[in-house]
Amino acid sequence: MEETREISALFHLIDDPDDEVFNTVSNRIISIGANIIPNLEHLWETTPDESVQDRIELLIHRLHYCDLVQEFTRWKSLPEPDLLAGALLVSKFQYPDLNVNNVLQDVEKMRRNIWLELNSYLTPLEQTNVLTTILYNYYHLKGTELNHSEPNDFLLNKVLDAKRGNSISNGILYLVLCDLLDIPIRAVHIPRQFILAYFELDNGQWDKLPANPSHRIQFYIDPMSGQVFTQKDVETYFRRISVPPTASFFRPLSNVRIVQVLLEEFAKCFENDQHYYKYDELMQLSAMISE
Template identity: 30%
Template sequence: MILTKKTTVMNREDIKAMVSLLDDTDVEVVSIIETNLKNLGQEAIPILKREKENKGLNPTVQKKLEDLVHDMHLSNLFAEFEIWKNTNTSDLLTGLWLISKYQFPDLKIETISEEIKNIQMEIWLRTQDKMHPNDMVKVLNEVIFEYFMFEPNIKNFHSPSNSMFNLVLKEKKGNPVALSCLYILLAQKLDLPIYGVNLPNLFVLIFDYPGYRFYLNPFNRGQVFVEKDIDDYLKQMNIEPNEKYYKSCSNTEIIKRILTNLSFAYQKAGEEDKRMEINEILTLFE
């Protein structure tokens, strides 16, 4: 087999042959093999995973395969984030799914979507035509916090799990932005004008209907409040009022904020490699 700087699609036997060379004593050979395997793209990942599970494989080679698969996942994820940012920012669910894929690369978006549909169905069963906005919010709060028993993750506020939306849905716990995302996704399905508001050190929601506007705090079980409360909050934080603190933010801002939270969570946990990888993804949003 001729080693080249670039490879084309190869079958499983070719890949296995390349894997066998990962413990070669020639550093240059190993480097070219690693590059060639990376160039094979996402389709090669399942084969590399199976090879990694081979019990007779050299532990050094197993570690190299593990690192290779991780690097390939990260490269694919970076590309997917770039596509989302440039073409698909109206789809918040996909943005949340991509963040979860950092930790759970095999996660299917349908897994998250089905969970949202289950909650949506329970809300739909409790609603009627032409309900007052306040009554709609009451139903949302009842279903989310009483029926499905979601709660603010106060104990582990800075846990990375708060940024993994699949874990938020599974564990029924989240930080302000995670719980707000749940509201936003449900609101989209129910045609409700509920959007995110990117406050300093807090993330809340706005119910923004012409002639009728108020705010919600999902981290306080959907508590309703008004614009003056934001005035008081900013004053308490010694922050100058700004128009953006009273208006809805974009999905891009939401995803950027979650990634920023995740980077901080990994820093706090001492996982520097993960922090740097998330920061690399964040460069797409700068």
């Protein structure tokens, strides 16, 4: 963006020690929109004062966040919000310059490698074993415990780079591949877990599932490792945590709800004084797309 007299004046006031002045200046800069980001980046490069650099970084982040709010609004308004697109929007919170096409290419390579090993004669368990073997053995995807001091473990682009993620991010990758391959696996709301389930459907129609679809679940998958669990294993788990297995726990989670879970858990990575504004922003995004 061409640096006008107004922009130059605003930039001269970024280092003003008066918080009220800085808030007025920052609000005006934000109102100009994302086109001003290159100017701010140039100002950051030519500013020796670290405290002023911090202010500039915050302004750039707020501009990216405003764009992200609009992108999430558009995503939520779609008739069927796509899980991969939603997960990548979460990644863009931390990596606003993310090359989405590179991620899509990586996912497509995985899909093709799995598709080449599938055929219509495989049983549900054999289908799942093909996907699990390629994902965890061929690509060496690793599962890590949910650790809020490792924000990258929540982000799909970083999971694809490092081949490691937690149950939520690995689970999202697994679900994205299942959707692309028409394998009827969805996430279910088992307490304190992010678990996937293979459903038996009527003519592939998810909307025909009964109110309590537990008897339609053939088995469960732990996205940390790809390990398969039976209904009996899950019933044992419910007894151990002293929670009655009500119908709601066995209904497939929507893509919007999964992205909400991702946003809320990712937000916990920023529950500290220095980055608490990021916690607030992520929770606001979660509330905004609430069903």
